[in-house]
Amino acid sequence: AIDISSLRGESGVITIDPGFKNTGSTTSAITFLDGEKGILRYRGYSIEELAEKSNFLEVAYLLIYGELPDKATYDKFVSDITMHTLVHEDVKKILEGFPSTAHPMGVLSSLVCAQTAFYPASLDPNRSATEVDMSIIRLIAKMPTFAAWSYKNQIGHPVNYPDNNLNYTANFLKMMFATPAEEYEVDPVVANALDKLLILHADHEQNCSTSTVRVVGSSHASMYASISAGINALWGPLHGGANQAVIEMLENIRKDGGDTKKWMAKAKDKNDPFRLMGFGHRVYKNFDPRAKIIKKAADDVLAKLGVKDPVLDIAKGLEEEALNDPYFVERKLYPNVDFYSGIIYRALGIPTDMFTVMFAMGRLPGWIAQWKEMRENKEPIGRPRQVYTGANQRPYVGMDKR
Protein backbone atom coordinates (compact mmCIF):
# COMPACT_ATOMS: atom_id res chain seq x y z
CA ALA A 1 0.00 0.00 0.00
CA ILE A 2 1.19 3.50 -0.74
CA ASP A 3 1.27 5.94 2.16
CA ILE A 4 -0.78 8.88 0.88
CA SER A 5 1.26 11.33 2.92
CA SER A 6 4.31 10.43 0.80
CA LEU A 7 2.44 11.70 -2.27
CA ARG A 8 2.38 15.20 -0.87
CA GLY A 9 5.20 17.38 -2.06
CA GLU A 10 5.95 20.92 -0.95
CA SER A 11 3.68 22.27 -3.64
CA GLY A 12 0.83 19.78 -3.34
CA VAL A 13 0.01 16.32 -4.63
CA ILE A 14 2.58 14.54 -6.79
CA THR A 15 1.35 13.22 -10.12
CA ILE A 16 2.98 10.11 -11.55
CA ASP A 17 3.38 10.27 -15.30
CA PRO A 18 6.03 7.75 -16.48
CA GLY A 19 7.74 8.99 -19.62
CA PHE A 20 6.12 12.42 -19.06
CA LYS A 21 3.45 11.47 -21.59
CA ASN A 22 1.11 14.24 -20.39
CA THR A 23 3.38 16.50 -18.40
CA GLY A 24 4.68 19.78 -19.78
CA SER A 25 8.08 20.69 -18.35
CA THR A 26 8.28 24.26 -19.59
CA THR A 27 6.82 27.00 -21.73
CA SER A 28 8.79 27.63 -24.91
CA ALA A 29 8.65 30.09 -27.82
CA ILE A 30 10.95 28.09 -30.10
CA THR A 31 9.14 25.23 -31.84
CA PHE A 32 5.44 24.61 -32.42
CA LEU A 33 4.29 21.07 -33.00
CA ASP A 34 0.77 19.76 -33.61
CA GLY A 35 0.93 15.98 -33.55
CA GLU A 36 -2.65 15.44 -34.73
CA LYS A 37 -2.36 17.73 -37.76
CA GLY A 38 1.30 16.95 -38.51
CA ILE A 39 2.44 20.59 -38.18
CA LEU A 40 6.01 21.59 -37.29
CA ARG A 41 7.16 25.22 -37.18
CA TYR A 42 10.39 26.82 -36.02
CA ARG A 43 9.70 30.27 -34.53
CA GLY A 44 6.46 30.36 -36.54
CA TYR A 45 7.95 29.38 -39.92
CA SER A 46 6.75 26.08 -41.39
CA ILE A 47 9.28 23.28 -41.73
CA GLU A 48 8.24 22.79 -45.36
CA GLU A 49 9.06 26.41 -46.24
CA LEU A 50 12.33 26.46 -44.33
CA ALA A 51 13.49 23.18 -45.91
CA GLU A 52 12.77 24.58 -49.35
CA LYS A 53 13.98 28.19 -49.03
CA SER A 54 16.45 28.51 -46.18
CA ASN A 55 19.78 26.96 -45.26
CA PHE A 56 21.05 25.29 -42.10
CA LEU A 57 23.03 28.20 -40.66
CA GLU A 58 20.18 30.64 -41.24
CA VAL A 59 17.79 28.21 -39.51
CA ALA A 60 20.32 27.87 -36.67
CA TYR A 61 20.31 31.66 -36.21
CA LEU A 62 16.51 31.75 -36.34
CA LEU A 63 16.13 29.05 -33.69
CA ILE A 64 18.73 30.52 -31.34
CA TYR A 65 17.97 34.24 -31.66
CA GLY A 66 14.27 34.12 -32.56
CA GLU A 67 14.22 36.02 -35.89
CA LEU A 68 15.51 35.51 -39.42
CA PRO A 69 18.76 37.50 -39.68
CA ASP A 70 19.18 40.47 -42.05
CA LYS A 71 22.04 40.20 -44.55
CA ALA A 72 24.72 41.88 -42.40
CA THR A 73 23.81 39.82 -39.32
CA TYR A 74 23.72 36.60 -41.32
CA ASP A 75 27.09 37.32 -42.95
CA LYS A 76 28.68 38.03 -39.57
CA PHE A 77 27.18 34.86 -38.04
CA VAL A 78 28.49 32.70 -40.89
CA SER A 79 31.88 34.41 -40.87
CA ASP A 80 32.23 33.98 -37.07
CA ILE A 81 31.38 30.29 -37.41
CA THR A 82 33.82 29.85 -40.29
CA MET A 83 36.60 31.45 -38.21
CA HIS A 84 36.16 28.94 -35.37
CA THR A 85 36.08 25.63 -37.24
CA LEU A 86 39.60 24.71 -36.12
CA VAL A 87 39.82 22.88 -32.79
CA HIS A 88 42.62 23.02 -30.22
CA GLU A 89 45.47 20.76 -31.35
CA ASP A 90 45.30 18.87 -28.02
CA VAL A 91 41.85 17.57 -29.03
CA LYS A 92 43.77 15.19 -31.29
CA LYS A 93 45.46 13.70 -28.23
CA ILE A 94 42.06 13.01 -26.63
CA LEU A 95 40.89 11.48 -29.88
CA GLU A 96 43.95 9.24 -30.06
CA GLY A 97 43.04 7.87 -26.62
CA PHE A 98 39.95 6.18 -28.05
CA PRO A 99 40.28 2.70 -29.54
CA SER A 100 39.11 2.43 -33.14
CA THR A 101 36.17 0.34 -31.88
CA ALA A 102 34.73 3.48 -30.20
CA HIS A 103 31.29 4.40 -31.52
CA PRO A 104 31.47 7.92 -33.04
CA MET A 105 28.59 9.08 -30.79
CA GLY A 106 30.62 8.31 -27.65
CA VAL A 107 33.61 10.13 -29.13
CA LEU A 108 31.47 13.10 -30.14
CA SER A 109 29.91 13.58 -26.71
CA SER A 110 33.36 13.28 -25.08
CA LEU A 111 34.96 15.84 -27.38
CA VAL A 112 32.09 18.27 -26.85
CA CYS A 113 32.32 17.89 -23.06
CA ALA A 114 36.11 18.29 -23.25
CA GLN A 115 35.60 21.84 -24.52
CA THR A 116 34.90 22.83 -20.90
CA ALA A 117 38.64 22.28 -20.36
CA PHE A 118 39.67 24.44 -23.29
CA TYR A 119 37.16 27.20 -22.49
CA PRO A 120 36.93 27.22 -18.65
CA ALA A 121 35.13 30.59 -18.65
CA SER A 122 32.11 28.67 -19.93
CA LEU A 123 31.87 26.99 -16.49
CA ASP A 124 31.08 30.23 -14.68
CA PRO A 125 27.34 30.20 -13.82
CA ASN A 126 27.38 34.00 -14.08
CA ARG A 127 28.94 33.89 -17.55
CA SER A 128 28.34 37.01 -19.66
CA ALA A 129 26.08 37.10 -22.71
CA THR A 130 29.24 37.48 -24.82
CA GLU A 131 30.63 34.27 -23.36
CA VAL A 132 27.35 32.50 -24.15
CA ASP A 133 27.50 33.83 -27.73
CA MET A 134 31.09 32.58 -28.02
CA SER A 135 30.08 29.10 -26.82
CA ILE A 136 27.31 29.11 -29.43
CA ILE A 137 29.68 30.05 -32.25
CA ARG A 138 32.36 27.59 -31.13
CA LEU A 139 29.93 24.70 -30.80
CA ILE A 140 28.31 25.19 -34.21
CA ALA A 141 31.71 25.78 -35.83
CA LYS A 142 33.53 22.82 -34.28
CA MET A 143 30.76 20.22 -34.35
CA PRO A 144 31.49 19.12 -37.97
CA THR A 145 35.20 18.90 -37.10
CA PHE A 146 34.51 16.67 -34.06
CA ALA A 147 32.03 14.60 -36.09
CA ALA A 148 34.38 14.01 -39.03
CA TRP A 149 37.31 13.29 -36.71
CA SER A 150 35.29 10.72 -34.74
CA TYR A 151 34.83 8.86 -38.04
CA LYS A 152 38.48 9.17 -39.07
CA ASN A 153 39.46 7.74 -35.70
CA GLN A 154 37.19 4.77 -36.28
CA ILE A 155 38.68 3.92 -39.67
CA GLY A 156 42.23 4.69 -38.59
CA HIS A 157 42.84 7.48 -41.10
CA PRO A 158 44.62 10.78 -40.43
CA VAL A 159 42.20 13.61 -39.68
CA ASN A 160 41.56 16.43 -42.15
CA TYR A 161 41.64 20.03 -41.00
CA PRO A 162 38.69 22.29 -41.86
CA ASP A 163 38.68 24.13 -45.19
CA ASN A 164 37.25 27.60 -44.59
CA ASN A 165 36.80 28.23 -48.31
CA LEU A 166 33.91 25.80 -48.25
CA ASN A 167 30.43 26.23 -46.81
CA TYR A 168 29.28 24.42 -43.67
CA THR A 169 28.15 21.11 -45.16
CA ALA A 170 30.79 21.00 -47.92
CA ASN A 171 33.52 21.54 -45.32
CA PHE A 172 32.13 18.66 -43.25
CA LEU A 173 31.99 16.33 -46.26
CA LYS A 174 35.58 17.12 -47.19
CA MET A 175 36.80 16.47 -43.63
CA MET A 176 34.90 13.16 -43.67
CA PHE A 177 35.90 11.83 -47.06
CA ALA A 178 39.12 13.44 -48.30
CA THR A 179 42.21 11.25 -47.93
CA PRO A 180 45.87 12.11 -48.58
CA ALA A 181 45.74 9.47 -51.34
CA GLU A 182 43.24 11.10 -53.68
CA GLU A 183 41.55 14.35 -54.63
CA TYR A 184 38.08 14.90 -53.17
CA GLU A 185 35.54 17.12 -54.88
CA VAL A 186 32.37 17.92 -52.92
CA ASP A 187 29.30 17.00 -54.98
CA PRO A 188 26.79 19.91 -54.66
CA VAL A 189 23.86 17.45 -54.82
CA VAL A 190 25.25 15.69 -51.75
CA ALA A 191 26.03 18.96 -49.89
CA ASN A 192 22.55 20.39 -50.58
CA ALA A 193 20.77 17.20 -49.53
CA LEU A 194 22.77 17.13 -46.32
CA ASP A 195 21.94 20.77 -45.61
CA LYS A 196 18.22 19.99 -45.97
CA LEU A 197 18.49 17.01 -43.62
CA LEU A 198 20.20 19.18 -41.02
CA ILE A 199 17.33 21.72 -41.24
CA LEU A 200 14.72 18.98 -40.74
CA HIS A 201 16.48 17.77 -37.59
CA ALA A 202 17.27 21.21 -36.14
CA ASP A 203 14.68 21.26 -33.34
CA HIS A 204 11.73 19.25 -32.09
CA GLU A 205 10.64 20.83 -28.80
CA GLN A 206 10.84 18.80 -25.58
CA ASN A 207 12.06 15.42 -26.88
CA CYS A 208 14.32 13.14 -24.82
CA SER A 209 17.67 14.74 -25.73
CA THR A 210 16.39 18.33 -25.57
CA SER A 211 14.79 17.74 -22.17
CA THR A 212 18.13 16.28 -21.09
CA VAL A 213 19.97 19.41 -22.24
CA ARG A 214 17.50 21.60 -20.34
CA VAL A 215 17.62 19.52 -17.15
CA VAL A 216 21.43 19.37 -17.11
CA GLY A 217 21.63 23.10 -17.88
CA SER A 218 19.12 23.84 -15.12
CA SER A 219 21.83 22.98 -12.56
CA HIS A 220 23.80 25.85 -14.21
CA ALA A 221 26.20 23.39 -15.87
CA SER A 222 28.00 24.77 -18.92
CA MET A 223 26.49 24.68 -22.41
CA TYR A 224 29.19 22.20 -23.52
CA ALA A 225 28.43 19.79 -20.65
CA SER A 226 24.67 20.09 -21.20
CA ILE A 227 24.90 19.41 -24.92
CA SER A 228 27.30 16.53 -24.38
CA ALA A 229 24.57 14.97 -22.19
CA GLY A 230 22.01 15.62 -24.95
CA ILE A 231 24.21 13.76 -27.44
CA ASN A 232 24.21 10.73 -25.14
CA ALA A 233 20.41 10.86 -24.80
CA LEU A 234 20.08 11.03 -28.58
CA TRP A 235 22.25 7.93 -29.01
CA GLY A 236 19.62 5.41 -27.84
CA PRO A 237 17.72 3.38 -30.47
CA LEU A 238 14.32 4.69 -29.31
CA HIS A 239 15.47 8.24 -30.10
CA GLY A 240 18.13 9.37 -32.61
CA GLY A 241 19.79 5.96 -32.70
CA ALA A 242 16.70 4.77 -34.59
CA ASN A 243 18.15 5.97 -37.91
CA GLN A 244 21.02 3.49 -37.60
CA ALA A 245 18.63 0.81 -36.33
CA VAL A 246 16.30 1.36 -39.34
CA ILE A 247 18.98 0.64 -41.92
CA GLU A 248 20.24 -2.36 -39.95
CA MET A 249 16.65 -3.67 -39.80
CA LEU A 250 16.07 -3.10 -43.54
CA GLU A 251 19.35 -4.85 -44.30
CA ASN A 252 18.34 -7.81 -42.12
CA ILE A 253 14.99 -8.03 -43.92
CA ARG A 254 16.78 -7.95 -47.27
CA LYS A 255 19.25 -10.66 -46.24
CA ASP A 256 16.31 -12.69 -44.90
CA GLY A 257 14.79 -12.76 -48.40
CA GLY A 258 12.78 -9.51 -48.22
CA ASP A 259 9.69 -11.07 -46.61
CA THR A 260 8.19 -7.89 -45.12
CA LYS A 261 5.03 -9.72 -43.94
CA LYS A 262 7.12 -11.96 -41.67
CA TRP A 263 8.78 -8.92 -40.06
CA MET A 264 5.48 -7.09 -39.70
CA ALA A 265 4.16 -10.12 -37.80
CA LYS A 266 7.23 -10.03 -35.53
CA ALA A 267 6.61 -6.33 -34.79
CA LYS A 268 3.01 -7.08 -33.78
CA ASP A 269 3.88 -10.10 -31.62
CA LYS A 270 3.76 -8.92 -28.00
CA ASN A 271 6.07 -11.79 -26.97
CA ASP A 272 8.73 -10.56 -29.36
CA PRO A 273 10.71 -7.46 -28.29
CA PHE A 274 11.21 -6.49 -31.96
CA ARG A 275 9.67 -3.17 -33.02
CA LEU A 276 9.46 -1.79 -36.49
CA MET A 277 12.22 0.79 -36.24
CA GLY A 278 11.37 4.20 -37.71
CA PHE A 279 7.66 3.76 -36.92
CA GLY A 280 5.70 5.51 -34.21
CA HIS A 281 6.17 8.77 -32.41
CA ARG A 282 5.27 10.09 -28.99
CA VAL A 283 3.63 13.20 -30.43
CA TYR A 284 2.85 12.64 -34.14
CA LYS A 285 -0.32 10.56 -34.35
CA ASN A 286 -1.20 11.26 -37.98
CA PHE A 287 2.02 11.74 -39.90
CA ASP A 288 5.48 13.15 -39.28
CA PRO A 289 5.86 16.15 -41.64
CA ARG A 290 9.63 15.65 -41.70
CA ALA A 291 9.18 12.06 -42.93
CA LYS A 292 7.09 13.34 -45.86
CA ILE A 293 9.81 15.79 -46.93
CA ILE A 294 12.54 13.20 -46.42
CA LYS A 295 10.74 10.53 -48.41
CA LYS A 296 10.54 12.88 -51.38
CA ALA A 297 14.17 13.98 -50.88
CA ALA A 298 15.25 10.30 -50.80
CA ASP A 299 13.65 9.74 -54.21
CA ASP A 300 15.29 12.92 -55.62
CA VAL A 301 18.75 12.21 -54.21
CA LEU A 302 18.82 8.60 -55.33
CA ALA A 303 17.70 9.63 -58.84
CA LYS A 304 20.23 12.48 -59.08
CA LEU A 305 23.10 10.34 -57.85
CA GLY A 306 21.98 7.39 -59.95
CA VAL A 307 21.89 5.12 -56.89
CA LYS A 308 19.62 2.07 -56.87
CA ASP A 309 19.20 0.91 -53.30
CA PRO A 310 17.23 -2.31 -52.80
CA VAL A 311 16.41 -1.38 -49.20
CA LEU A 312 14.40 1.60 -50.48
CA ASP A 313 11.94 -0.84 -52.04
CA ILE A 314 11.75 -2.81 -48.79
CA ALA A 315 11.13 0.45 -46.90
CA LYS A 316 8.33 1.46 -49.27
CA GLY A 317 6.82 -2.02 -49.00
CA LEU A 318 6.84 -1.89 -45.19
CA GLU A 319 5.26 1.56 -45.17
CA GLU A 320 2.54 0.43 -47.56
CA GLU A 321 1.72 -2.60 -45.41
CA ALA A 322 1.78 -0.65 -42.15
CA LEU A 323 -0.61 1.97 -43.53
CA ASN A 324 -3.14 -0.80 -44.20
CA ASP A 325 -2.54 -2.88 -41.08
CA PRO A 326 -5.10 -2.51 -38.24
CA TYR A 327 -2.37 -2.91 -35.56
CA PHE A 328 -0.45 0.10 -36.90
CA VAL A 329 -3.56 2.11 -37.82
CA GLU A 330 -5.21 1.67 -34.38
CA ARG A 331 -2.03 2.68 -32.58
CA LYS A 332 -1.43 5.56 -35.00
CA LEU A 333 2.04 4.31 -35.92
CA TYR A 334 3.41 6.09 -38.99
CA PRO A 335 6.94 6.41 -40.40
CA ASN A 336 8.92 8.98 -38.44
CA VAL A 337 11.85 11.21 -39.49
CA ASP A 338 14.30 8.36 -39.06
CA PHE A 339 12.59 5.94 -41.42
CA TYR A 340 13.89 7.42 -44.66
CA SER A 341 16.82 9.54 -43.44
CA GLY A 342 19.16 6.52 -43.26
CA ILE A 343 18.45 5.73 -46.89
CA ILE A 344 19.56 9.22 -47.93
CA TYR A 345 22.61 9.12 -45.66
CA ARG A 346 23.59 5.82 -47.28
CA ALA A 347 23.15 7.26 -50.76
CA LEU A 348 25.35 10.20 -49.73
CA GLY A 349 28.07 7.73 -48.69
CA ILE A 350 27.70 8.29 -44.92
CA PRO A 351 28.56 5.08 -43.01
CA THR A 352 25.80 3.59 -40.81
CA ASP A 353 27.63 4.26 -37.53
CA MET A 354 27.65 7.96 -38.40
CA PHE A 355 23.90 8.36 -38.94
CA THR A 356 23.15 9.41 -35.37
CA VAL A 357 26.14 11.76 -35.44
CA MET A 358 24.50 13.45 -38.45
CA PHE A 359 21.33 13.80 -36.40
CA ALA A 360 23.34 15.38 -33.56
CA MET A 361 24.89 17.89 -35.98
CA GLY A 362 21.41 18.85 -37.13
CA ARG A 363 19.89 19.01 -33.63
CA LEU A 364 22.68 21.20 -32.23
CA PRO A 365 21.01 24.61 -32.86
CA GLY A 366 17.82 23.34 -31.21
CA TRP A 367 19.70 22.18 -28.12
CA ILE A 368 21.50 25.53 -27.95
CA ALA A 369 18.28 27.53 -28.39
CA GLN A 370 16.52 25.51 -25.68
CA TRP A 371 19.45 25.79 -23.26
CA LYS A 372 19.60 29.57 -23.81
CA GLU A 373 15.84 30.00 -23.40
CA MET A 374 15.85 27.96 -20.21
CA ARG A 375 18.63 30.06 -18.67
CA GLU A 376 17.19 33.38 -19.86
CA ASN A 377 13.81 32.45 -18.34
CA LYS A 378 15.66 31.70 -15.09
CA GLU A 379 14.01 28.30 -14.83
CA PRO A 380 14.49 26.43 -11.54
CA ILE A 381 16.59 23.29 -11.31
CA GLY A 382 14.84 20.32 -12.94
CA ARG A 383 14.08 17.84 -10.19
CA PRO A 384 11.13 15.46 -10.63
CA ARG A 385 9.53 13.78 -7.62
CA GLN A 386 8.76 10.09 -7.12
CA VAL A 387 6.45 7.78 -5.21
CA TYR A 388 8.59 5.48 -3.06
CA THR A 389 7.62 1.78 -3.34
CA GLY A 390 10.59 0.15 -1.54
CA ALA A 391 10.98 -1.49 1.89
CA ASN A 392 9.72 0.16 5.09
CA GLN A 393 12.26 1.10 7.76
CA ARG A 394 14.18 -1.99 8.99
CA PRO A 395 17.18 -2.65 11.24
CA TYR A 396 20.59 -3.35 9.74
CA VAL A 397 21.38 -7.10 9.65
CA GLY A 398 24.97 -8.17 10.30
CA MET A 399 26.78 -10.25 7.65
CA ASP A 400 26.70 -13.44 9.83
CA LYS A 401 22.87 -13.27 10.09
CA ARG A 402 21.99 -12.83 6.37
Ligand code: ACO
Ligand atom coordinates in the same frame (compact mmCIF):
# COMPACT_ATOMS: atom_id res chain seq x y z
N1 ACO B 1 6.60 -1.29 -33.78
C1 ACO B 1 5.62 -2.04 -33.20
N2 ACO B 1 4.81 -1.61 -32.22
C2 ACO B 1 4.98 -0.36 -31.77
C3 ACO B 1 5.97 0.50 -32.32
C4 ACO B 1 6.78 0.01 -33.36
N3 ACO B 1 7.73 0.76 -33.91
N4 ACO B 1 5.92 1.69 -31.67
C5 ACO B 1 4.95 1.59 -30.77
N5 ACO B 1 4.37 0.36 -30.83
C6 ACO B 1 3.22 -0.11 -30.04
C7 ACO B 1 3.63 -0.42 -28.60
O1 ACO B 1 3.99 -1.78 -28.46
C8 ACO B 1 2.35 -0.08 -27.87
O2 ACO B 1 1.44 -1.14 -28.09
P1 ACO B 1 0.35 -1.54 -26.94
O3 ACO B 1 -0.55 -0.35 -26.82
O4 ACO B 1 -0.31 -2.76 -27.49
O5 ACO B 1 1.15 -1.82 -25.71
C9 ACO B 1 1.79 1.14 -28.61
O6 ACO B 1 2.30 1.00 -29.96
C10 ACO B 1 2.23 2.48 -28.04
O7 ACO B 1 3.65 2.51 -27.98
P2 ACO B 1 4.47 3.20 -26.82
O8 ACO B 1 5.82 2.56 -26.74
O9 ACO B 1 3.66 3.24 -25.56
O10 ACO B 1 4.58 4.67 -27.38
P3 ACO B 1 5.63 5.75 -26.92
O11 ACO B 1 5.05 7.07 -27.23
O12 ACO B 1 6.09 5.49 -25.51
O13 ACO B 1 6.92 5.46 -27.85
C11 ACO B 1 8.41 5.47 -29.67
C12 ACO B 1 7.22 6.16 -28.98
C13 ACO B 1 9.57 5.29 -28.64
C14 ACO B 1 8.91 6.34 -30.80
C15 ACO B 1 7.94 4.08 -30.20
O14 ACO B 1 6.93 4.25 -31.17
C16 ACO B 1 9.10 3.25 -30.78
O15 ACO B 1 9.76 2.53 -30.04
N6 ACO B 1 9.36 3.36 -32.12
C17 ACO B 1 10.46 2.66 -32.73
C18 ACO B 1 11.77 3.43 -32.50
C19 ACO B 1 11.84 4.72 -33.30
O16 ACO B 1 11.56 4.74 -34.50
N7 ACO B 1 12.29 5.80 -32.63
C20 ACO B 1 12.47 7.10 -33.26
C21 ACO B 1 11.45 8.07 -32.77
S1 ACO B 1 11.59 9.61 -33.60
C22 ACO B 1 12.95 10.34 -32.95
O17 ACO B 1 13.32 10.17 -31.83
C23 ACO B 1 13.69 11.20 -33.81
